Amino acid sequence: MKEIYLDFAATTFVRPEVKEAMEPYFTREFGNPGSMHSSGLHAKQALDYAREKVAKTINSRIDEVYFTGSGTESINLAVKGVARACKRAGKGNHIITSRIEHHAVMDSCKDLEKNEGFRITYLPVDKFGLINLEELEKAIAPETILITLMYANNEIGTIQQIAEIAKIAKKHNVLFHTDACQAGYELSVNVQELGVDLMTLNGSKIYGPKGVGMLFVKKGTPIVPIIHGGGQEGGLRSGTENIAGIVGFAKALEICQNAREKEAKRLTKLRDYFIKELFKRIPDIMLNGHPVQRLPNNVNVSILSIEGEAVLLKLNEFGIYASSGSACTSHDLEPSHVVLATGVPFEVAHGSLRFTFGITTNKKQLEFVLKALPPIVKELRNLSPVKLTLKDIEREIEKQKALAASVKVG
């Protein structure tokens, strides 16, 4: 059976060119960059070369690029490292983030809130998943030290106005970190254009290896390490460098960024076609996220009256790999916090289905999915005692809004 992998936001494969670039550093050039011999020197040269390549690609200084063990680790370093550095300098204890962040950001913030005396503002989003810039500016207080907002959402694909947010942060002299893990493949990660102080990227979303992350830290940004040891990465991230991984990451990022405009155009076409056809072929579905301001490779729809995991299991039988924000596919018992944050009822979040495209995705594959999915939906709706229509959901959303308004007034 042919496999149709449409879960590239979960992770990508490693491009053959990237794998090839990594190859020498497993067995032949295995040295430790910290060693005083030629083997170590070769490793250090590979590391320097990779760092220079990344700096060129994101348009930063070379000494502003730090390598870590994952996107999650970079985010933890950015959020906790900046928070602790600022606190030690007596600079304030307030952080602004949003309700649709990845768990790495959300749980880092929650931990600082619970255990280290920080105050966190979780900004709401509108029905498309966009934060309101006025609300952001209003949330800034004298003790605000950091704003951390994701560039593009991993679940619903909504793209925030990063450059605008950076301007607001600068105006109020607040540091700004963006989690750009989902952006590296299709959007510009030029830090000068974006105006960010910190930016997280990782290998496993850009056809690079897993287990490699990067944090851009603008010169002069107060930050302290969260991992201590041999003082690698200028003391900010100890641990023997993963040379093969770092070389692969640098190569992967360079390829993605060079091809991104062309690739974005191609994927936007496919995305819009796929969404249009889904709505044509399946009644009572909703688009989660923004219709235009969204990642070119992201499609997220909620199929009413059925549960996401059941759809995934059926699709899997056709070799189609997608993902869902239903409670049953997560580790806790609640459905996707991102889909819920856009203001839809729980039952809609349980039926959410995400398809994320990649470099191998083509129209033929999508046609196959468009053929396979409607009968699956029909079958599961047949099994379901729940019979919801879009009208029911609209009514439910209105009811929730009225309730929220009355609570505010009260």
Added chain:
Amino acid sequence: MGKKKKISKKSKAKPAKKSKALHFQSPDGITTLGQDWFYSPTVKEHFFKPRNFLTNTSKTGLKQFNGTGLIGSAACGDVMRLWIKVDPQTEKLKECKWQTFGCGSAIASTSMLSVMVTENGGMKVEEALKITPQDILKRLGGLPARKIHCSVLGDKALRAAINDYFRQSGQLERVRGEGKKVIDKVLGITDEDIEHAVLEGAKTFEEVQHKTKVGVHDKACVPEVMQLIHYYRRKHFNED
């Protein structure tokens, strides 16, 4: 049924290995070693070929049943509806049809329940009332820990349907309050369910919630659940 026996024979052949494997579970509590699908072969079978589900919900289609029960809510991610036909003479369940909104294991466990109560000429209602989520789990060949809550609604929907049969047939004295108290009003989870969870080793509210799904939607019941956990731990394990 034949299938299930085959599997148990296989596991008998290498019993030592199987029990040993339990100690080598990954930190997330899920092990996929030796599996070719996400769930047991029985779960897979019932998910892809669900038995006894009801398609004809027209009035005439429903006429043949003399009891129905509905449990859960779409907001929680699980809804189960059962229709039963009880033979008033023998008190045996002749038919058990269902519809389920939920994930793969929820669909499979409802299907399995419908088979359990109707096989071998049908189960007597008194027996059917005693079915526990654990009975269903056993027949399914188990579920991953974080999926166990999916199977806990079936027995409740069945009891609701049998109570409805008692009501419809005028046997009001048999409608069971069962000495059980409904704690979670949205999912119909009783104090007995919580007791079972504690007996199976759940110690904290979070662990009980993972097993039963209690309090996910009916947040108001959380304090009462905490008290019950405390009570049952003292009762069964003499611990605080």
